[in-house]
Amino acid sequence: MINGASIRPSAPARAKRSTRWSSACPWPSTAVSSSRRWATGANARRRCAPAARSSGHVRGSGPAGPGPHAGVWREAGDGRLGYTCSMHADTSASAVLPPRLPSGLPWVGQGLEYRKDPLGFFLRYADRGAVVRTRFVGTPIYLLNSSEAIEHVLVKNFRNYPKDAFQKRALEAVVGQGLFTSHGDVWMRRRRMMQPAFHKNLLAAHGGVAVKAANQWLASRREGEAFDAYPEMMALTLDVVAGTLFGANLSAQARELGRAMEAVMLHAQFLFDTPIPLPAWVPTPGQRRFKAALRSLHAVVDEVVERRRRQGGPGDDLLGLLLEAQAEDGEPLTDAQLRDECLTLMIAGHETTAAALALSLWLLARHPEAEATLRRELATVLGGREPTVADLPSLPYCEQVVKESLRLYPPAWGMSRVAETDDRMDGVHVPAGTVVAWSQWALHRDARHFPEPEAFRPERWADGLERRIPRFAYCPFGGGPRLCIGAGSALMVIRLVLATVLQRFHFEAAPGPAPEVLPAITLRPKSGIPLTPRAV
Template sequence: MGRYAKPPGPPNRFKIGNLRSMMSDPLGCMMDASEYGPLSNLPLLHEPYVLVRDPELIQQSLAQGHTVMRKDRFTRELDRVLGKGLVTSEGDLWRRQRKLVAHAFIPRRIRTYGDAMVAAAHRSLADWKDGHEINIYESMAELTMDVVGRTLFDTDVRDTAKEVGDALNVISDYYSQVLENPIKPPDWWPSPGMFRFRRAARNVDRIVAEMIEARRKAGRDRGDLLSALLQAQDEEGGGMSNQQLRDECITLFLAGHETTSIALGHTFYLLSKHPEIESKVHREVAAVLEDRRATAEDYPRLEYTERVIKESMRLYPPVYAIGRQLLEDFELGGYTLEKGVTLLFAQWVTHRRPESFTDPLRFDPDRWLPERAAKIHRYAYFPFGGGPRICIGNHFAMMEAVLLLATLIRAYRFDLLPEQSLVLKPSVTLRVEKDLRMRLRARS
């Protein structure tokens, strides 16, 4: 066996690796590949990829091996929009920025965002009526966009936040197309998509720059994420340049809204299929809230609601795979993996392994009861990633998902209309092919 013996994997047909199936059906392709063992060889075109399936090996990579890895190529390409924000930066810059941005996510500060989250949910409720039909994924996207606007840039810039949001949607859609098409046109190619993308990117830059400028002048803490970023200083007393602030704001905006909206959309879908679980959520919410608005203080008491969100993200992880490229040779699972190989960690695959989860396809929120959850490997479930680059917004997102779900379910039942079925369309996140229509039923 050579020094770099490859783990087993699906046959490399037509010498294009698994490109075709990864493009048309990435979830199925990764699932099939994972049957070859804890590590499977999954080349794409001529690039070497290895799928890492088992929790222990995922931990050894993300938590212990992170110093010899960088983000995968697709994530690196996001830097055209995200600049050197937290998702795309590496090394010393990432370390410094992670510390600075963490100021905006300390628990005391996160709790103060609770009211803005609940206020956004009530604004959605104000638009709805008994018997209305809604597109659930679209409605959740509007709602989480509203939350990110309020918490990142403060409430009274809501319209601006929407402008940024719309532009960022154009950008996300462009990237999804690029991801789906392996032959990427060069940047100067005058396609309509590229034109829209450039215009949207210019809009975002202008709006965010104006907002930062205005905020620097005003100089007071408005209690939002941008204020926290402006105040953040490192040990030497240095803060962030305007360019760095712009990159972090756009990164938080993009990383923060689509993931949570998808988590909520999938949760409503699952609840519509499991009315007994839906009733149990409603009973808990009614008992905790009675007739008042939810607040951040209610979050720890909404235990069952939280278990539902956790279980929904196990079956339908909003980020279904993450990648890391090796900067050095790396020993893993009995193989020496060569520098340059990209490791893939697929939540979609690992969250559905029978060794970690009995009856893995069953929607069973009570697997997350503390005594049962204690038996689950820390890396058998990693919707927020792991190691030092774990999602910086994970507590924010959990609180947001729980408070929004609680507020909406207190007011309505969401019934899936007939002949609606969930068809996934994975892009950077676990999107759906077609939105699902639901009918609202007001609670008495």
């Protein structure tokens, strides 16, 4: 599994026949399917294929001349022409396969090596080439080690690379048919519906929620009393997400919600890691725990939604926008869909932010000179007052600290997609059904872009580094049209919480190695992160 995407066997590519109703016919360079395209008007034949029409049918060679796109024109019965084209994999000299990794075990390939140590696996093969191929349990896998190849998948041809079936199965079990699991037009409609809730003007209005939550957390801290940073930040960020996205206060249910979220995320991880899990109706102890936890989460979200409806007035947060869409859109969200979207953002929005905050505090505790530099900046700009969103541009070192923390511990530690049709990427041929995968954990440790890649050096970002390196050399939240919708909100919250907390305390970390991290759906601490607060 790679960050909401699994390196799992994909269904074998099959020949498909589809009908497109359009006035033009864009042709892929390669494919493994048969398709029928319809066009109208005097230029229909010229736009869709070079063949000339005659009575009955016309056999042609496709838009690029003789080759793999030979097909047949047919009448549609209403004046339109259909061009049925049998397309095959491009076998020309230019359609080359990428270098291959050592074969590994028969059929299994590198699957066991990856499962034993996913982060180390990507690091070991990061310098083998821009694109390299292998197999996991019989499935063809391309590992992407270049920014250009990743940009092709996430931006230039992102519609051809959806999330695979294994990923959808695991995520749908938890968040249903939400933004994370949808694709194509359904995803586009949901994204457009939810995007206004993350507009910078609304984020500015919600900045105070993050500062208030940080102050409430500080009120429970005692100097010299050690705490585990990750669960504490989980509770803090849950307050922030509930307030900014839903206008609700869930502090009373924080512990219960934390346990429920942990249970459902463990179950999702199990589904990722198990090629053939038992059906959901089998009453195993794990299934019972998962269903009980999911019922708890549904009950909380349903209560929040019902309370908003009783209060009247949609509000300007995510829940308000979804309720407005439910009332006004031609295809309204059902109550279940509304709940799925709220649950999606509640789970994803606070877990990644909590991990980033906990690890940022640990990094600063282990690098007291960086923490001291940041506290000096806070003293100069804020002078002891609470930070606001308007202050953030005046806190460049705080931003550098957060960027460096996310470089070392990216929430989206790795990603994968599956090619729907044949494609070309970075000069190599990608057959349909191939899983393409990459790891931000490895990309962010490329010494060409980040000298001393394992060192925590916030100052490396001081001179516009992000503008000088390739676009996807640094991408802690993914990128392209499916960039994490809450990335801007998470960055705002992390900086505001750090700016609030570090004016009150500095932190000491226990001696020893760095915290172990778990490359699950997102990157998270595997064990505790004990910190001790000291008054400043």
